[in-house]
Amino acid sequence: MIVVENLHRHFGGFRAVDGASLRIETGSITGLIGPNGAGKTTLFNVIAGVLKPTSGKVTMAGEEITGLPPHELFHKGLLRTFQIAHEFSSMTVRENLMMVPGAQRGETLWETWFNRRQIEADERALLAKADEVLEFLTISHLRDEKAGNLSGGQKKLLELGRTMMVDAKIVFLDEVGAGVNRTLLNTIGDAILRLNKERGYTFVVIEHDMDFIGKICDPVICMAEGKVLAEGTLAEIKANEQVIEAYLGT
Numbered sequence: 001m002i003v004v005e006n007l008h009r010h011f012g013g014f015r016a017v018d019g020a021s022l023r024i025e026t027g028s029i030t031g032l033i034g035p036n037g038a039g040k041t042t043l044f045n046v047i048a049g050v051l052k053p054t055s056g057k058v059t060m061a062g063e064e065i066t067g068l069p070p071h072e073l074f075h076k077g078l079l080r081t082f083q084i085a086h087e088f089s090s091m092t093v094r095e096n097l098m099m100v101p102g103a104q105r106g107e108t109l110w111e112t113w114f115n116r117r118q119i120e121a122d123e124r125a126l127l128a129k130a131d132e133v134l135e136f137l138t139i140s141h142l143r144d145e146k147a148g149n150l151s152g153g154q155k156k157l158l159e160l161g162r163t164m165m166v167d168a169k170i171v172f173l174d175e176v177g178a179g180v181n182r183t184l185l186n187t188i189g190d191a192i193l194r195l196n197k198e199r200g201y202t203f204v205v206i207e208h209d210m211d212f213i214g215k216i217c218d219p220v221i222c223m224a225e226g227k228v229l230a231e232g233t234l235a236e237i238k239a240n241e242q243v244i245e246a247y248l249g250t
């Protein structure tokens, strides 16, 4: 689905991504691992349009998407999850889902005036969709909770839920497990597996928890110093000497 060719992203003279090439297969849950500073987040941000590449090429389903802004990628179904922004923390979980751009239809003042019934029908459909997402993620009981009151893991589930309000094809998840307890991490892992199997989502996941990676990811790609070092199953990656050296070197 995604092909990255010789991608570079430099900050001044520093090469955070230094000629990375990789492929993300349609329907996979690909894990992206590597020591701190390997360039994983920078690579994510370049693919997802948050950062412009210094050079290199990214294609999605054969179409070049290098350097496209996030909202254009969003319409193509490429999403990167983001932490719930401060201004959304005083809104409820359900409202947060309903605010996802692209989930609403574009309304003009004209339409609002003349087409009230249609808008009310759309609003009901949006509510129903939000409730379906909450049920899928087993967080219906948090529906009316303010997003700011959620635990770290619950926030991650909400971030995942936001991708379900639109027709996502590929979702980039950055450190899903950071600060999340084991039970919720399992819930998140199950949700990812189900979205992959039942809805055909492709995922790319940056995560440090190897148990989590081992449970849901195949293949696993290891980066170090801005480059792709190795790709394979987690067992193959763990046995790779270059990978071991890269981790020991940090």
Ligand code: ADP
Pocket: 011, 014, 015, 016, 034, 035, 036, 037, 038, 039, 040, 041, 042, 043
């Ligand atoms: P990882 O996600 O693998 O830990 P990052 O992509 O976050 O790695 O960072 C790779 C390197 O690039 C790090 O050394 C980091 O300090 C550097 N870096 C990341 N973003 C910037 C930036 N905006 N300006 C300067 N250096 C940056």
